[in-house]
Amino acid sequence: MSKRNQITKYIKFYEVTIASTIVILMVILSAYFFLLPNLWHATFIYDQQKHVTEKLTVVRQKDSQLSNLDVDVYKNALLQLGKVLPESRDYVSFFTTFDSLEKSTGVQITKTDFQLGLLSTQSGRLSKPLNAPAYIIPITMEVAGTQQSLPLFFSQLQGLTGRLINILGVRWNIKQDEEEMHVVINGEAYFYPLPSQLGGVDVPLPKLTKQQEEFLITASELRSEDRTQDDDFSTIEVGIKSLF
Amino acid sequence: MAKRSVNLIISKRDFSETAEKLKRITTITAGISIVLFLLLFALSVWYVRTNTDKFTQMKQELDQVEKKVAAKKQAEGLYVLTSQRLSVLEKLLAQTSPYDGLIGNIAGLSTEGISITSVTADSRGNLSISILASSSASLDAFITSLLYAEQEKRLSKIFAQGILRHEEGDYSLTLLFHGEKNLYQ
Numbered sequence: 001m002s003k004r005n006q007i008t009k010y011i012k013f014y015e016v017t018i019a020s021t022i023v024i025l026m027v028i029l030s031a032y033f034f035l036l037p038n039l040w041h042a043t044f045i046y047d048q049q050k051h052v053t054e055k056l057t058v059v060r061q062k063d064s065q066l067s068n069l070d071v072d073v074y075k076n077a078l079l080q081l082g083k084v085l086p087e088s089r090d091y092v093s094f095f096t097t098f099d100s101l102e103k104s105t106g107v108q109i110t111k112t113d114f115q116l117g118l119l120s121t122q123s124g125r126l127s128k129p130l131n132a133p134a135y136i137i138p139i140t141m142e143v144a145g146t147q148q149s150l151p152l153f154f155s156q157l158q159g160l161t162g163r164l165i166n167i168l169g170v171r172w173n174i175k176q177d178e179e180e181m182h183v184v185i186n187g188e189a190y191f192y193p194l195p196s197q198l199g200g201v202d203v204p205l206p207k208l209t210k211q212q213e214e215f216l217i218t219a220s221e222l223r224s225e226d227r228t229q230d231d232d233f234s235t236i237e238v239g240i241k242s243l244f
Numbered sequence: 245m246a247k248r249s250v251n252l253i254i255s256k257r258d259f260s261e262t263a264e265k266l267k268r269i270t271t272i273t274a275g276i277s278i279v280l281f282l283l284l285f286a287l288s289v290w291y292v293r294t295n296t297d298k299f300t301q302m303k304q305e306l307d308q309v310e311k312k313v314a315a316k317k318q319a320e321g322l323y324v325l326t327s328q329r330l331s332v333l334e335k336l337l338a339q340t341s342p343y344d345g346l347i348g349n350i351a352g353l354s355t356e357g358i359s360i361t362s363v364t365a366d367s368r369g370n371l372s373i374s375i376l377a378s379s380s381a382s383l384d385a386f387i388t389s390l391l392y393a394e395q396e397k398r399l400s401k402i403f404a405q406g407i408l409r410h411e412e413g414d415y416s417l418t419l420l421f422h423g424e425k426n427l428y429q
Binding site: 020024027041046048060085134174195201205 | 263266267270271273274277278281284285288289291292295296298299302303305306309310312313314316317319320321322323324325326327328329330331332333334335336337339340341342343344345346347348351359360361362363364365366367
């Protein structure tokens, strides 16, 4: 038998096996060149879709929240909160707070001492103590008042009407012949700088807690009251406008 | 050395059996792989086509909503700033202790013949009061009233520092104690 005949016979004998092997190889090659890229593409689309869906949910929710936002309430509240917790040391607001407290409570502030520290804002901002929610200004004040007026003074000092002053300790002396009490108050006031930038469009809005919502309404109402009082003052006749 | 014989001819039957096995395995594998390939390819093409359109639509919608949100940047700023301030304020107010009732409650502790001369209190409840008692009996009555207040859980850990007897017959004394929340409110 010639060698050629032998090969032909061999191929004939294995033709199905060889054909099947060729098909398997073709499938492997096709899978590598066509199926795998398609699968990668499908996976990419799936991931992107998931990402876009999540983003869309957040942005839709944000859009709806912002559409329903009562801008006036927030504007009023932010202005009032700026008085309670200013963005800088703002020593002037101490005096306005003390003036208004004296008027509203009848207590007389005889001495104040607040340690403003570094007034250069940039370097001053770096001194925020760890774990403290805001920057602290230690304050000592002496006030004179009666047993009736002082409690009101204490509660307003720690309220949202003016600059917030947290009372850390009090000391008072009582003289037999005097109705007025002299109280020395040790406390701390705070300031908190505004953030330099807002989050991205897809960053969800922070949710307010129940207590924060209560503060928001109180602050907004207090601001509205202040404004009404200002409006009342503006309508008061101040006499002859021209002296001549 | 003894001669050994080895049979080098492979039996025809064994060889054809292996070939048949190989033939069957390759045929089945080829069939399965081609079916699988076609199925997966069809599925992937279908998935990519349907979802590409959907994805494009979603992307367009996202762009639109993002533009809407960007237009409300001012309101967003207002909300974010307010909420941040409120969050800080919530923490600060949680640190405060009320002092509204302290003066009245301390005055209420006083009994006949006792004058409270000075009081020191801090927000952790540490209190110190200095008193002037006109007699030992009034001093005793005052201590009894403090113990009664302790029973009512308005104060605790009463500690008396040295009693001083003056020439006039009155007594001065400084007391340290821990005031409970209801003493401050």
